[in-house]
Amino acid sequence: MASNTISTESFGIRYGIIAAAAMIAYFLFINVINLQDMEVVRFASNIFILVAVIWAINAYKNRSRGPMPYLPGLAVGFLVGLISSVLYAFFIYVYAKFLNPDYATVLKTQDYYGSVLSPMMLAGAITILGTAVGTMTGYIMMMAYDNSGARTAD
Template structure:
């Protein structure tokens, strides 16, 4: 992608797909190792999400020759997290159809009670991933912002 054709949206979608693939691979690996029974291991999805967001912002900055507007970089990270979380959430819904015992395992942990449904789990995945993605993007942009970035001096 050259700098003329790259936009925060295109870059965010591209890296969102990569990030979702990483989250899915981690989930399948955890499922094969029976680590899905322990909800504590789900925090590693946040690590995968952070890596994907940082890679998306770094790529966007590199393609733009280190001249990246702050909000475009921030938007790239947010779009990456939205795309990744929606795809991973949909994968989780499909996975519960294939392997319904995963919902029984989550219910047995009594984190949400026996009222936990696939819909609530999907919405929880979306909420957790998108909110984490916004915070990760905000923190990552402090590192990736352009060296000539100047904060607003005053609003008149």
């Protein structure tokens, strides 16, 4: 039974780290080209979570060589979103608090979710949003891989 030896945690951690590295690289890139103050551009970093979840679930499916188990697929999506967003939020917190305190000042003047957030609160918001993106992407992917046989009448 190859599917019993496959760890959802290993896939979640591996692809979560990959997504976090891509998000951090993206953040540094938008800083180089001076777009870090645009909320829409910063929000686009969540695309990396979406791509990593799709990549992780497809890798998990290929490795299991059988029907894709529904709950492990959801777990992979959740873990990728959680790991990547926690690592990215930690980076943003360290960056704004210690590496570039001027950026923390910029963040304090911007309106997130209808209120001004401290770097710690912003890290929490990033974590919640990233986990939601990963979980919902995993849910949608598992709908595509549903092997239950339930079909609607045409």
